[in-house]
Amino acid sequence: MVEKDKILKNLRNELRKGNLVLAVLSQLNTKHYGYSLVETLNSKNLKIDQNTLYPLLRRLDSQGLLTSTWVVKDPRPRKYYELSYAGKEIYAQLKEEFEENYHVLNQMLKEEN
């Protein structure tokens, strides 16, 4: 049983990983800093932990999909992220891919029933 739970957990994580990237990219047409993005995603019912999101943002930034700027304003400095030009292009392609996959998968799962 423990083995089964572990397998389910791993598969769930794998399934979620790509979706999270897409979700994050989808929200970054407008500028966000880490905490505001967590709040936004949570308010849209996408539960994401802060310790997952913050490293993800930096990774996407270092891959050139985002641009980041420090804004020094009270009460404290914040690092804002936004889709870069390359990020916008990649997001559009990923979105298209996701929609296609969703359609195909949906069809398959319906046949199953």
Add this chain to the structure above:
Amino acid sequence: MKLLERYLLQVERYLPLKDRKDTTLELKNLLLEDIDSRITEGQPEDDAVYEVLKAFGEPKKVALSYRSDDPIISREMEPILYLVLKIVLIAVPFSILLSTIIGFLNNGLPFDFIDFLVTILKTIPAMFSAALTGVGSTFIVFAIIERFLKPQFLEELEKQEIPEFDPLHLPKIPDSVFKVSLVESIIALAGGIIFLYIFNYQPGIIAIYFDGDTVPLLNDSFGRILPMINVSIVFGIFIEVIHLIKRSKTIITSTLELMNKVLITIIYLLLATYDVLNQVILAGYHLEVLGVIFIIGMYIGATTNFFGGIYTYAKVLISQSGKKEIIKDLINKQK
């Protein structure tokens, strides 16, 4: 908020060097956002900090999630690798030392303590290179395990229970005098290894290069001081390795540092008075002035090293006694 600083210090330890400061600053501000929002909702500050940190998770795990590099030895295997490395680093040099001692005692000659000491000191470079070979071989073995045998190892590892992270158990922030500069430590380590190699294996590099000729500058007197230099360098490397592992100085390592500084001062004085430069060659190239500059340099080195060492140690002691006084005050107040 001290707890937050303690937390960030631990995260920083494992972050990649590139963008380390920036990542830590961003993380600090993001955690503060969360803490502040909880305080605004009426939660006491200490509770808010504790809960935010606990939810964010164990510092090492957090730091590793910021790394995208694929290590040759996986994070799961790292603790075992370190354990084996520690054993190798102690056992390999020690076995060479032991075999040298046994060899010396069985050489059939009457026992001479000075000879014995010199033989031991001369073994130091061999111990050092054996330790390096040991470390390299261990790493290769682990890389092979990682590639071909890993799944079995991981299953064993996963059976071990990982204790739950509690922010209150985070290490304390070291006093500024106890802080270790990563860059300084690495430079000191690299310098120590390079000097150890040059002095023992390539002393000919220290030479006068003129008109295509290379004339060694050091004479046989240098060889007599070399064992002391080796001891001092190995001692220095040992202290820096402890500093790098602990990421903080302690009263013990500071005392060891002072002892090494005294030894270095003696070496400087010996170098200044022992006539280690090849005077005939210096005269041949009309470079007698170089000999004078060398001696003056050695005396300056000895003075700055000695007083610098005492000054640094005094700062450490003052900070220690300052701490004790604070503790005494607290005890008195409680009474």
